[in-house]
Amino acid sequence: MGNNLNISIFGLGYVGLPLAVKLSKYFNVIGFDKNKQRIKDLKKFVDKNKEVSVAALKKAKLKYSTNKKDLKDINIFIVTVPTPVTSSNKPDLKPLLEACKNIGQIISKESIVVFESTVYPGVTEDICGPCIEKYSKLKMGKDFYLGYSPERMNPGDKLHSVDKITKVISGDNKKTILILKKIYGKVNSNKIFVAKNIKTAEAAKVIENTQRDINVAFINEITKLFKKINLNIFDVLKTAETKWNFLNFKPGFVGGHCIGVDPYYLAYLAKRKKIGSDLILSGRKINNNFPFFLSNYINNYLSRKSKILVLGLTFKENVSDLRNTKVTDLIKSLKKKGHKVYVNDTYAYKDEVKRMNLNITKLSIKDKYDSIILAVPHDNYKKLDYSFFKRKLNSKGVIFDLKAIWMNKKFPKNINYIIL
Numbered sequence: 487m488g489n490n491l492n493i494s495i496f497g498l499g500y501v502g503l504p505l506a507v508k509l510s511k512y513f514n515v516i517g518f519d520k521n522k523q524r525i526k527d528l529k530k531f532v533d534k535n536k537e538v539s540v541a542a543l544k545k546a547k548l549k550y551s552t553n554k555k556d557l558k559d560i561n562i563f564i565v566t567v568p569t570p571v572t573s574s575n576k577p578d579l580k581p582l583l584e585a586c587k588n589i590g591q592i593i594s595k596e597s598i599v600v601f602e603s604t605v606y607p608g609v610t611e612d613i614c615g616p617c618i619e620k621y622s623k624l625k626m627g628k629d630f631y632l633g634y635s636p637e638r639m640n641p642g643d644k645l646h647s648v649d650k651i652t653k654v655i656s657g658d659n660k661k662t663i664l665i666l667k668k669i670y671g672k673v674n675s676n677k678i679f680v681a682k683n684i685k686t687a688e689a690a691k692v693i694e695n696t697q698r699d700i701n702v703a704f705i706n707e708i709t710k711l712f713k714k715i716n717l718n719i720f721d722v723l724k725t726a727e728t729k730w731n732f733l734n735f736k737p738g739f740v741g742g743h744c745i746g747v748d749p750y751y752l753a754y755l756a757k758r759k760k761i762g763s764d765l766i767l768s769g770r771k772i773n774n775n776f777p778f779f780l781s782n783y784i785n786n787y788l789s790r791k792s793k794i795l796v797l798g799l800t801f802k803e804n805v806s807d808l809r810n811t812k813v814t815d816l817i818k819s820l821k822k823k824g825h826k827v828y829v830n831d832t833y834a835y836k837d838e839v840k841r842m843n844l845n846i847t848k849l850s851i852k853d854k855y856d857s858i859i860l861a862v863p864h865d866n867y868k869k870l871d872y873s874f875f876k877r878k879l880n881s882k883g884v885i886f887d888l889k890a891i892w893m894n895k896k897f898p899k900n901i902n903y904i905i906l
């Protein structure tokens with residue numbers, strides 16, 4: 487392979503596109519995606535995920551394709567396709583296997599295939615490798631090589647981008663590891679950690695996200711308890727955080743396609759190996775139920791059918807990503823209880839919201855509400871102040887600040903301000 491590294495990124499989503507742009511500074515890179523619209527947009531320098539700016543896309547020496555025939559000179563495949571779960575919360579490896587099939591049909595000898603998609607330990611070597619073998623008639627470890635390098639990007643977080651954080655890499659032999667070090671090291675000034683082997687790297691990634699899910703679940707559980715005894719969870723956390731080793735987690739929705747999904751991959755493996763996964767699945771259950779706890783709490787507090795404005799719909803702050811957002815559970819449940827619920831989100835795309843059978847209510851319209859629920863702390867909501875609440879809330883209106891972002895604001899006299 488020598489110095490001639492031709493890279494293809496398979497799947498240009500939240501993970502793949504920023505990586506492709508960064509790598510294209512140093513290597514020949516073709517971004518491949520099966521979604522024709524995505525490629526069309528990118529050719530016009532539009533990233534609808536808002537992870538990469540128009541300027542950066544214009545500057546990038548990146549080619550795009552939806553046709554695997556364009557990849558015949560590629561010798562490094564980096565796979566960043568989704569790894570969702572099925573409706574029964576089992577790993578859905580279809581996108582991954584489809585990518586492996588496509589790669590298998592075009593891969594040439596000496597190539598390396600690196601997986602970045604989050605999986606459970608064993609998927610790369612025991613499922614993806616054999617799938618590539620099947621379609622290529624080549625032998626892994628002999629004719630082509632495997633690597634796994636987990637992705638740690640955090641959408642909306644410009645501080646911890648791929649070029650700034652430690653990149654874990656792993657490979658099936660020393661040469662693969664050397665090449666991966668060379669590739670990823672270019673992008674992040676050699677902040678590389680070489681995992682002992684591929685399964686260790688896969689395991690590390692899936693436990694990073696599962697650990698977060700369990701920690702948030704613990705905080706969500708004690709939030710319910712402390713509500714019962716009229717203790718403010720944010721006051722309790724502020725106090726506990728003065729201990730040097732208290733972990734800083736906040737209560738809230740756990741949605742999206744990582745933290746709310748990856749623990750099921752681990753639980754699936756545990757079940758197959760006949761090991762219990764009670765803690766992992768309890769965390770999932772607690773976090774999935776949290777929107778319904780909030781809905782009951784809000785409903786009891788309001789004590790009459792109300793007109794409610796929910797601020798924020800995306801799965802987390804400052805992103806447009808609506809996948810698996812738990813705010814919809816809160817909205818549906820409040821509607822079921824007879825409330826009229828409206829939603830605003832400054833990041834979500836109107837057409838995607840429509841597909842969820844919801845409409846975005848503009849903040850500029852003159853309507854007044856009985857209650858405002860801050861569900862997702864987008865930056866622009868943090869700036870809302872006295873005049874907004876006065877304009878938007880009826881007398882005796884109630885604000886439910888689920889993220890405690892307005893704790894230090896002044897409110898009109900006849901308004902109730904409730905922190906989670």
Ligand SMILES: NC(=O)c1ccc[n+]([C@@H]2O[C@H](COP(=O)([O-])OP(=O)(O)OC[C@H]3O[C@@H](n4cnc5c(N)ncnc54)[C@H](O)[C@@H]3O)[C@@H](O)[C@H]2O)c1
Pocket residue numbers: 496497498499500501502518519520521524566567568569581582584585602603604605637638639640641743744
């Ligand atoms: N988004 C994150 O914050 C994040 C962070 C760390 C890890 N991950 C993991 O990275 C992986 C990708 O996540 P994402 O958020 O970038 O997903 P995404 O849905 O944003 O992007 C995936 C892209 O892959 C394309 N695709 C799907 N199947 C394909 C195929 N067979 N061939 C070519 N393209 C295909 C889709 O069209 C899409 O554009 C997942 O395993 C996820 O768990 C995501």
